[in-house]
Amino acid sequence: MQFKHIFPAVLAVAAVQAQNNTMNLTSLIAGNTDLSGLSQLLQQYPNVATSLASASNVTLFAPSNQALQAVSAVLASAGGNTSNLVQALLDYHTVKGVYLASNITAQPAFPRTMLNMTAYSNVTGGQVVECRLVNNTTVEVISGLKTVANVTQANLNFTGGVVHVINSVLQIPGNFSSVAVSANLTALVGATEATNLTSSIDSLQDVTIFAPSNSAFQAIGSAASNLSASMATQILEYHVINGTIAYSSSLGNTTIPTLGGKNVTITVANSTIFVNGARVINPDILISGGVMHVIDSVLNPNNTQARGNSSETSATAQFSGASSATAVPFTSGVATPTTTIGALITTASQVASGYSSVAPAGGSKSAVASGAGASSSSKAGAAAMQTGAVGAAALFGGAALLANF
Numbered sequence: 001m002q003f004k005h006i007f008p009a010v011l012a013v014a015a016v017q018a019q020n021n022t023m024n025l026t027s028l029i030a031g032n033t034d035l036s037g038l039s040q041l042l043q044q045y046p047n048v049a050t051s052l053a054s055a056s057n058v059t060l061f062a063p064s065n066q067a068l069q070a071v072s073a074v075l076a077s078a079g080g081n082t083s084n085l086v087q088a089l090l091d092y093h094t095v096k097g098v099y100l101a102s103n104i105t106a107q108p109a110f111p112r113t114m115l116n117m118t119a120y121s122n123v124t125g126g127q128v129v130e131c132r133l134v135n136n137t138t139v140e141v142i143s144g145l146k147t148v149a150n151v152t153q154a155n156l157n158f159t160g161g162v163v164h165v166i167n168s169v170l171q172i173p174g175n176f177s178s179v180a181v182s183a184n185l186t187a188l189v190g191a192t193e194a195t196n197l198t199s200s201i202d203s204l205q206d207v208t209i210f211a212p213s214n215s216a217f218q219a220i221g222s223a224a225s226n227l228s229a230s231m232a233t234q235i236l237e238y239h240v241i242n243g244t245i246a247y248s249s250s251l252g253n254t255t256i257p258t259l260g261g262k263n264v265t266i267t268v269a270n271s272t273i274f275v276n277g278a279r280v281i282n283p284d285i286l287i288s289g290g291v292m293h294v295i296d297s298v299l300n301p302n303n304t305q306a307r308g309n310s311s312e313t314s315a316t317a318q319f320s321g322a323s324s325a326t327a328v329p330f331t332s333g334v335a336t337p338t339t340t341i342g343a344l345i346t347t348a349s350q351v352a353s354g355y356s357s358v359a360p361a362g363g364s365k366s367a368v369a370s371g372a373g374a375s376s377s378s379k380a381g382a383a384a385m386q387t388g389a390v391g392a393a394a395l396f397g398g399a400a401l402l403a404n405f
């Protein structure tokens with residue numbers, strides 16, 4: 001496929017398009033110079049074009065020519081039938097409901113997209129994106145691996161809704177284990193591998209996972225090394241809420257049952273979300289089955305005490321008597337991520353703003369360290385999920401980098 005030749009090498013400056021509620025989507029895309037790549041992509045995939053043309057009551061986040069270059073490179077190198085992949089990708093760029101730029105506020109929203117093929121998502125009603133307004137000026141759309149796209153042309157009306165042009169392609173969230181590795185949650189992944197829980201957690205539908213950081217596991221190293229397989233399983237299952245996806249915007253004070261049956265208590269206090277005595281330190285990492293929130297300590301189903309005050313928490317709070325280990329437990333045999341993403345691993349400023357905005361009015365700001373940016377090394381991961389299109393990993397927010405056990 002000679003796909004890479006069809007995009008202009010230089011990003012054209014788009015002319016301001018007339019607003020027109022009587023123009024259909026095909027005409028809108030064809031008439032926008034910054035969407036010529038999208039227009040040509042749709043010509044290559046007539047079935048995708050037909051389904052997009054019939055969409056109504058939607059918001060299309062349309063990747064600019066420059067943004068689409070990443071896709072063209074992947075499709076050019078992918079063998080086989082890429083039609084489902086392109087369909088999934090455009091479904092993920094199509095949000096249900098008409099969101100004008102003015103509908104998007106500093107409070108993060110998680111609107112559903114059209115993406116519901118089970119090969120790519122296990123979120124009932126459609127995988128979500130995160131939208132929010134930053135600095136009162138920039139509309140951000142956040143997708144897999146916390147990839148941030150900015151809206152560069154807003155509010156282009158068409159008969160079935162509105163188009164916003166974005167400067168980066170949205171990434172379809174990968175499965176739990178691939179995203180966890182990208183987030184450097186290698187102790188958690190090692191523990192789910194050791195208990196044979198990885199594949200079942202990966203394929204859960206509508207799930208919320210509270211994911212302890214590596215430091216959290218290290219802090220209870222003495223207890224972790226003495227766990228029976230059955231106890232380790234109970235502990236891991238205590239971190240999984242099956243059947244409910246709770247984004248930070250919908251977390252309030254509540255108790256909710258976990259996969260193992262016992263409840264966890266969610267407390268929102270002083271701009272901070274707690275689950276029992278653990279603190280959420282990086283919320284809203286999207287995964288194919290739902291959402292993952294990184295927490296600062298390991299939960300214990302035999303110590304369900306809730307705390308709502310950050311000064312009381314410590315990584316060992318749930319395991320009395322546990323002491324820290326020099327090595328991070330469960331990580332032997334788990335590959336370290338070849339690409340690290342600052343927004344996933346540290347609590348970068350973008351995390352801080354999403355995090356504090358869930359706080360009740362009047363709450364004080366949480367102490368969230370500002371983090372480093374992304375860094376990466378060269379090795380590409382294998383596809384995070386079965387896609388039918390070899391080489392498609394670059395389009396997915398999550399690469400499976402697990403070692404064989």
Ligand SMILES: *[C@@H]1O[C@H](CO)[C@@H](O)[C@H](O)[C@H]1NC(C)=O
Nearest residue numbers: 019020021098100157161162
């Ligand atoms: C675009 O459509 C919205 C409703 O979806 C409407 O409120 C707005 O006035 C329209 N803008 C223009 C310029 O027609």
Ligand SMILES: *[C@@H]1O[C@H](CO)[C@@H](O)[C@H](O)[C@H]1NC(C)=O
Nearest residue numbers: 018019020021022023024027
């Ligand atoms: C709006 O779009 C319709 C259909 O494409 C077209 O006939 C009409 O001339 C357009 N109006 C303006 C003001 O661009």
Ligand SMILES: *[C@@H]1O[C@H](CO)[C@@H](O)[C@H](O)[C@H]1NC(C)=O
Nearest residue numbers: 023024025026027028053054
């Ligand atoms: C979109 O509008 C154009 C111009 O009015 C028309 O030629 C075309 O058939 C329409 N396409 C669809 C899919 O409705």
Ligand SMILES: *[C@@H]1O[C@H](CO)[C@@H](O)[C@H](O)[C@H]1NC(C)=O
Nearest residue numbers: 056057058095096097098112
């Ligand atoms: C448009 O979509 C939104 C979000 O899915 C939904 O709440 C609303 O009922 C829909 N409106 C119409 C007219 O279908």
Ligand SMILES: *[C@@H]1O[C@H](CO)[C@@H](O)[C@H](O)[C@H]1NC(C)=O
Nearest residue numbers: 096097098099100102103104
């Ligand atoms: C967007 O804002 C308008 C005006 O406030 C409102 O009528 C509409 O329901 C909002 N749309 C969504 C999808 O929230």
Ligand SMILES: *[C@@H]1O[C@H](CO)[C@@H](O)[C@H](O)[C@H]1NC(C)=O
Nearest residue numbers: 114115116117118124125126
């Ligand atoms: C996906 O969404 C489409 C359109 O909303 C719907 O017809 C279809 O049944 C859905 N499929 C699944 C697996 O939910």
Ligand SMILES: *[C@@H]1O[C@H](CO)[C@@H](O)[C@H](O)[C@H]1NC(C)=O
Nearest residue numbers: 118119120121122175203288
């Ligand atoms: C969705 O769940 C099914 C089993 O329930 C699993 O086979 C599939 O891999 C899952 N899809 C993704 C994208 O994780």
Ligand SMILES: *[C@@H]1O[C@H](CO)[C@@H](O)[C@H](O)[C@H]1NC(C)=O
Nearest residue numbers: 134135136137138139140150
């Ligand atoms: C928001 O403003 C801060 C401080 O001026 C700046 O560092 C940051 O880059 C801005 N972010 C966006 C997305 O505009």
Ligand SMILES: *[C@@H]1O[C@H](CO)[C@@H](O)[C@H](O)[C@H]1NC(C)=O
Nearest residue numbers: 106133134135136137138353
């Ligand atoms: C955004 O605008 C509101 C009202 O205009 C103002 O109170 C607030 O301080 C602004 N926030 C930022 C981050 O600029």
Ligand SMILES: *[C@@H]1O[C@H](CO)[C@@H](O)[C@H](O)[C@H]1NC(C)=O
Nearest residue numbers: 137138148149150151167168
């Ligand atoms: C989004 O916009 C902000 C400010 O306008 C900028 O700092 C940031 O780099 C942009 N992000 C991307 C992915 O272009």
Ligand SMILES: *[C@@H]1O[C@H](CO)[C@@H](O)[C@H](O)[C@H]1NC(C)=O
Nearest residue numbers: 193194195196197229230233
């Ligand atoms: C995990 O599965 C392997 C192979 O099926 C088995 O040998 C091992 O005992 C299992 N471990 C646990 C903790 O169930």
Ligand SMILES: *[C@@H]1O[C@H](CO)[C@@H](O)[C@H](O)[C@H]1NC(C)=O
Nearest residue numbers: 184185186214215328340345
């Ligand atoms: C990943 O976790 C390991 C073990 O805790 C740590 O040594 C390493 O610095 C972490 N990597 C990043 C990029 O934070």
